[in-house]
Amino acid sequence: MINSNVELMEFFASISSGTCNSSEKFEVRKVSxxxxxxxxxxxxxxxxxxxxxxxxxxxxINEELIKKNIPVPKEWDIPSAVAMEKISDSLAKMREGDSNKCVNATEIRLYKNQISIYLHQALTYETFLER
Structure with a gap:
């Protein structure tokens, strides 16, 4: 999970100024x-x-999330699984917006913030379970 987190943050860094005026075509980002x-x-x-x-x-785990001012997931099915699914869903929505036109820097920051919350939830849960 750590490697995927790093790769995701590197991707966000590479598009942080938006994709609207990027010389890189969507087809290249589509692979990422x-x-x-x-x-x-x-x-x-x-x-x-x-x-x-x-x-x-x-x-x-909930107490630890609250101490860190991270929202507690409402769905306690399997917290890290739910968080991973929400990360995937958010990335799919971002990809759809990027493919239709582009995503600006503000939209990218919003997606990154949302995804970061899910990552914190998953990492906190997995750390407590020492997985």
């Missing part, structure tokens, strides 16, 4: 979008096949 979406889909599947922790541990 597809790779990242596939990686986070795979991480979501891996998260789902692991045993679910005891209910008391979820309360401790």
């Amino acid at each position: 979008y597809s790779s990242l979406i596939g990686k986070f889909d795979a991480l979501g599947i891996l998260s789902r096949v692991r045993p679910v922790p005891k209910p008391g541990l979820l309360d401790k």
